[in-house]
Amino acid sequence: GQNIDQPTEMTATEGAIVQINCTYQTSGFNGLFWYQQHAGEAPTFLSYNVLDGLEEKGRFSSFLSRSKGYSYLLLKELQMKDSASYLCAVSDSNYQLIWGAGTKLIIKP
Amino acid sequence: ETGVTQTPRHLVMGMTNKKSLKCEQHLGHNAMYWYKQSAKKPLELMFVYNFKEQTENNSVPSRFSPECPNSSHLFLHLHTLQPEDSALYLCASSRDAAKGYNEQFFGPGTRLTVL
Numbered sequence: 001g002q003n004i005d006q007p008t009e010m011t012a013t014e015g016a017i018v019q020i021n022c023t024y025q026t027s028g029f030n031g032l033f034w035y036q037q038h039a040g041e042a043p044t045f046l047s048y049n050v051l052d053g054l055e056e057k058g059r060f061s062s063f064l065s066r067s068k069g070y071s072y073l074l075l076k077e078l079q080m081k082d083s084a085s086y087l088c089a090v091s092d093s094n095y096q097l098i099w100g101a102g103t104k105l106i107i108k109p
Numbered sequence: 110e111t112g113v114t115q116t117p118r119h120l121v122m123g124m125t126n127k128k129s130l131k132c133e134q135h136l137g138h139n140a141m142y143w144y145k146q147s148a149k150k151p152l153e154l155m156f157v158y159n160f161k162e163q164t165e166n167n168s169v170p171s172r173f174s175p176e177c178p179n180s181s182h183l184f185l186h187l188h189t190l191q192p193e194d195s196a197l198y199l200c201a202s203s204r205d206a207a208k209g210y211n212e213q214f215f216g217p218g219t220r221l222t223v224l
Contacts, residue, residue, distance in 0.1 A: 004151065030209035042113075042199065042215035043152075050209060087152070095207050096165060099152040 002026045004100035006088050011106045012078055020073045020086050020103045028093020034062055034073045035087040037102065043087055046073070075105075083107045111135050113216035115200050121222045122190065130185040130219050132200030140206035141183040142213065143175060146197040158183065159206035190223045197221070 005023045012018040024032070031050040035043040049055055049064035049071060061074040075082055085102040092098055113134045122128050134141065143155040157165035158177040172194075174186040183200055197220050201213040 008149070031211075033212070042217050044215070045212050048210055048212065089152075091209055091211060094165075095209060095211060096154060096157070097152075097211075097213070101149060101151045 002092065002098050004088055004090060004098055006086075006100040006103045008101070009104045009106065011108060012075075014078055014080060014107055014109050016078050017074065017076050018078060018105065020075075020088075020105065022071045022073070022088035022100060024069050024071070024088070024090045024098070024100075026090045026092045026098055029066060030091035030093070030095055032062075032064055032071050033089045033091070033097065034071075035089065036084050037087060038084045046086075078107050080107050080109070113200060113202055113214050115198075115216035115219055117219060118217065119220045119222075121224065122187070123224050124190060124192075126190075127186070127188040129187065130198055130200075130221075132183040132185075132216055134181055134183075134200075134202035134214070134216075136202055136214060138202040138204050138214070139180050140203045140211075141177060141180070142201040142203075142206075143173075143183065143185050144199040144201065146199055146218070152199070155185075157206050164206060187221075190221075192223050195221055195223045 034046040037043040047062035054063045059076045064071045087102045088100040089097040140159045145153040155169045156175040176184040197218045199218045200216040203213045
Protein backbone atom coordinates (compact mmCIF):
# COMPACT_ATOMS: atom_id res chain seq x y z
CA GLY A 1 0.00 0.00 0.00
CA GLN A 2 0.90 3.65 -0.14
CA ASN A 3 1.42 5.71 2.96
CA ILE A 4 2.84 8.96 4.19
CA ASP A 5 3.98 9.32 7.82
CA GLN A 6 4.49 12.55 9.69
CA PRO A 7 4.24 13.45 13.39
CA THR A 8 0.78 14.34 14.60
CA GLU A 9 1.77 17.38 16.62
CA MET A 10 4.84 19.45 17.45
CA THR A 11 5.45 22.40 19.74
CA ALA A 12 8.11 25.07 19.29
CA THR A 13 9.02 28.49 20.66
CA GLU A 14 8.67 31.79 18.84
CA GLY A 15 11.96 32.74 17.20
CA ALA A 16 13.28 29.18 17.21
CA ILE A 17 13.76 26.59 14.43
CA VAL A 18 11.62 23.50 13.90
CA GLN A 19 11.98 20.54 11.55
CA ILE A 20 8.92 18.55 10.47
CA ASN A 21 9.74 15.13 9.05
CA CYS A 22 7.87 13.12 6.45
CA THR A 23 8.55 9.56 5.30
CA TYR A 24 6.79 7.95 2.40
CA GLN A 25 6.20 4.68 0.59
CA THR A 26 4.45 5.11 -2.72
CA SER A 27 4.06 3.39 -6.06
CA GLY A 28 6.21 5.69 -8.12
CA PHE A 29 7.42 9.18 -7.35
CA ASN A 30 6.83 12.39 -9.25
CA GLY A 31 7.67 14.88 -6.57
CA LEU A 32 6.87 15.81 -2.98
CA PHE A 33 4.81 18.77 -1.85
CA TRP A 34 4.46 20.64 1.42
CA TYR A 35 1.30 22.61 2.16
CA GLN A 36 0.32 24.82 5.07
CA GLN A 37 -3.22 24.82 6.43
CA HIS A 38 -4.40 27.25 9.08
CA ALA A 39 -7.39 26.14 11.13
CA GLY A 40 -10.61 26.58 9.20
CA GLU A 41 -8.80 27.58 6.00
CA ALA A 42 -7.72 26.02 2.71
CA PRO A 43 -4.30 24.37 2.33
CA THR A 44 -1.78 26.63 0.60
CA PHE A 45 1.31 25.53 -1.32
CA LEU A 46 4.70 25.92 0.34
CA SER A 47 7.23 23.88 -1.64
CA TYR A 48 7.90 21.18 -4.22
CA ASN A 49 10.92 18.84 -4.37
CA VAL A 50 11.57 16.32 -7.11
CA LEU A 51 15.38 16.07 -6.94
CA ASP A 52 17.47 15.27 -3.87
CA GLY A 53 18.66 18.18 -1.84
CA LEU A 54 17.57 21.32 -0.10
CA GLU A 55 15.26 23.99 -1.53
CA GLU A 56 15.27 27.27 0.35
CA LYS A 57 12.51 29.85 0.19
CA GLY A 58 12.83 32.60 2.75
CA ARG A 59 12.29 31.29 6.27
CA PHE A 60 11.12 27.91 4.94
CA SER A 61 13.31 25.17 3.46
CA SER A 62 12.42 21.70 2.24
CA PHE A 63 14.74 18.72 1.89
CA LEU A 64 14.33 15.49 -0.06
CA SER A 65 16.14 12.16 -0.09
CA ARG A 66 14.51 9.86 -2.63
CA SER A 67 16.68 6.86 -1.71
CA LYS A 68 15.48 7.10 1.90
CA GLY A 69 11.89 8.04 1.10
CA TYR A 70 12.32 11.03 3.39
CA SER A 71 11.68 14.74 3.42
CA TYR A 72 11.65 17.49 5.98
CA LEU A 73 10.32 21.01 6.18
CA LEU A 74 12.49 23.43 8.13
CA LEU A 75 10.96 26.59 9.54
CA LYS A 76 13.33 29.25 10.88
CA GLU A 77 12.70 32.34 13.01
CA LEU A 78 9.30 31.02 13.99
CA GLN A 79 6.46 33.47 14.25
CA MET A 80 3.09 33.04 15.95
CA LYS A 81 1.41 33.07 12.54
CA ASP A 82 3.29 29.86 11.67
CA SER A 83 0.93 27.98 13.98
CA ALA A 84 -0.85 25.72 11.51
CA SER A 85 -0.97 22.19 10.16
CA TYR A 86 1.71 21.20 7.68
CA LEU A 87 0.74 18.60 5.09
CA CYS A 88 3.18 16.40 3.21
CA ALA A 89 1.99 14.92 -0.10
CA VAL A 90 3.68 12.74 -2.73
CA SER A 91 2.79 12.61 -6.40
CA ASP A 92 2.69 8.91 -7.34
CA SER A 93 3.16 7.14 -10.67
CA ASN A 94 -0.30 8.34 -11.80
CA TYR A 95 0.43 11.94 -10.69
CA GLN A 96 -2.13 11.47 -7.94
CA LEU A 97 -1.26 13.18 -4.66
CA ILE A 98 -1.01 10.85 -1.66
CA TRP A 99 -1.39 12.90 1.50
CA GLY A 100 -0.12 12.56 5.03
CA ALA A 101 -2.47 13.30 7.93
CA GLY A 102 -0.63 16.54 8.66
CA THR A 103 1.49 17.85 11.52
CA LYS A 104 -0.12 20.40 13.81
CA LEU A 105 2.53 22.92 14.81
CA ILE A 106 1.94 24.92 17.97
CA ILE A 107 4.09 28.00 18.52
CA LYS A 108 4.48 29.29 22.07
CA PRO A 109 5.68 32.79 22.96
CA GLU B 110 -13.32 37.03 -7.83
CA THR B 111 -9.97 35.31 -7.85
CA GLY B 112 -8.65 31.86 -7.03
CA VAL B 113 -10.99 29.01 -6.15
CA THR B 114 -14.38 29.66 -4.62
CA GLN B 115 -16.80 27.22 -3.04
CA THR B 116 -20.44 27.51 -2.04
CA PRO B 117 -22.00 27.02 0.37
CA ARG B 118 -19.39 27.37 3.11
CA HIS B 119 -21.53 25.49 5.59
CA LEU B 120 -24.28 22.94 4.98
CA VAL B 121 -26.45 20.95 7.34
CA MET B 122 -28.62 18.29 5.79
CA GLY B 123 -30.72 15.31 6.74
CA MET B 124 -30.03 11.86 5.43
CA THR B 125 -32.94 12.05 2.98
CA ASN B 126 -32.04 15.44 1.49
CA LYS B 127 -30.48 16.19 -1.87
CA LYS B 128 -28.02 19.05 -2.10
CA SER B 129 -25.17 20.19 -4.33
CA LEU B 130 -21.79 21.74 -3.63
CA LYS B 131 -20.39 24.18 -6.13
CA CYS B 132 -16.81 25.05 -6.99
CA GLU B 133 -15.52 27.64 -9.41
CA GLN B 134 -11.93 28.43 -10.36
CA HIS B 135 -10.75 31.69 -11.94
CA LEU B 136 -7.17 30.57 -12.62
CA GLY B 137 -7.48 29.22 -16.15
CA HIS B 138 -6.68 25.70 -14.96
CA ASN B 139 -7.64 22.48 -16.71
CA ALA B 140 -7.88 20.09 -13.77
CA MET B 141 -10.31 20.13 -10.86
CA TYR B 142 -10.54 17.91 -7.79
CA TRP B 143 -12.87 17.03 -4.95
CA TYR B 144 -11.31 16.03 -1.62
CA LYS B 145 -12.82 14.95 1.68
CA GLN B 146 -11.03 16.10 4.84
CA SER B 147 -11.93 14.49 8.16
CA ALA B 148 -10.32 15.37 11.46
CA LYS B 149 -6.83 13.92 11.94
CA LYS B 150 -7.05 11.94 8.69
CA PRO B 151 -5.22 12.47 5.40
CA LEU B 152 -6.98 14.29 2.61
CA GLU B 153 -9.00 11.74 0.64
CA LEU B 154 -9.12 12.29 -3.10
CA MET B 155 -12.66 11.65 -4.35
CA PHE B 156 -12.77 12.74 -7.98
CA VAL B 157 -10.47 14.24 -10.59
CA TYR B 158 -11.41 15.94 -13.85
CA ASN B 159 -8.68 16.75 -16.35
CA PHE B 160 -9.71 18.77 -19.42
CA LYS B 161 -13.34 18.04 -18.43
CA GLU B 162 -12.83 14.27 -18.47
CA GLN B 163 -13.16 12.31 -15.24
CA THR B 164 -9.87 10.53 -14.69
CA GLU B 165 -10.15 9.29 -11.11
CA ASN B 166 -12.96 7.91 -9.00
CA ASN B 167 -11.42 6.49 -5.87
CA SER B 168 -14.12 4.01 -4.86
CA VAL B 169 -16.45 6.78 -3.78
CA PRO B 170 -20.00 5.70 -2.83
CA SER B 171 -22.64 6.44 -5.45
CA ARG B 172 -24.41 8.83 -3.07
CA PHE B 173 -21.72 11.31 -4.21
CA SER B 174 -22.06 12.30 -7.85
CA PRO B 175 -19.68 14.76 -9.54
CA GLU B 176 -20.41 17.00 -12.50
CA CYS B 177 -17.95 19.08 -14.49
CA PRO B 178 -19.77 21.11 -17.18
CA ASN B 179 -16.62 23.05 -18.14
CA SER B 180 -13.07 23.48 -16.93
CA SER B 181 -14.03 26.31 -14.58
CA HIS B 182 -16.91 24.71 -12.73
CA LEU B 183 -17.25 21.58 -10.64
CA PHE B 184 -20.23 20.29 -8.70
CA LEU B 185 -20.69 17.54 -6.14
CA HIS B 186 -24.26 16.28 -5.93
CA LEU B 187 -25.21 14.69 -2.64
CA HIS B 188 -28.14 12.41 -1.84
CA THR B 189 -29.09 10.03 0.97
CA LEU B 190 -25.89 10.76 2.85
CA GLN B 191 -24.83 9.10 6.09
CA PRO B 192 -23.65 10.80 9.31
CA GLU B 193 -20.10 9.53 8.65
CA ASP B 194 -20.08 11.70 5.52
CA SER B 195 -19.87 14.76 7.73
CA ALA B 196 -16.54 16.42 6.89
CA LEU B 197 -14.89 19.35 5.15
CA TYR B 198 -15.17 19.03 1.37
CA LEU B 199 -12.40 20.79 -0.47
CA CYS B 200 -12.24 21.67 -4.12
CA ALA B 201 -8.90 22.26 -5.83
CA SER B 202 -7.63 23.09 -9.30
CA SER B 203 -4.33 22.81 -11.12
CA ARG B 204 -2.95 23.36 -14.62
CA ASP B 205 -2.86 19.69 -15.60
CA ALA B 206 -3.55 16.58 -13.51
CA ALA B 207 -1.10 14.52 -15.57
CA LYS B 208 2.03 16.48 -14.73
CA GLY B 209 4.56 15.91 -11.96
CA TYR B 210 4.80 19.53 -10.87
CA ASN B 211 1.13 19.93 -10.27
CA GLU B 212 0.59 22.62 -7.67
CA GLN B 213 -3.01 22.49 -6.55
CA PHE B 214 -4.90 25.57 -5.45
CA PHE B 215 -7.62 24.95 -2.91
CA GLY B 216 -10.94 26.57 -2.19
CA PRO B 217 -12.01 27.37 1.39
CA GLY B 218 -14.14 24.24 1.61
CA THR B 219 -17.71 23.37 2.53
CA ARG B 220 -18.24 22.18 6.09
CA LEU B 221 -20.91 19.49 5.74
CA THR B 222 -22.90 18.10 8.66
CA VAL B 223 -25.27 15.18 8.07
CA LEU B 224 -27.89 14.68 10.75
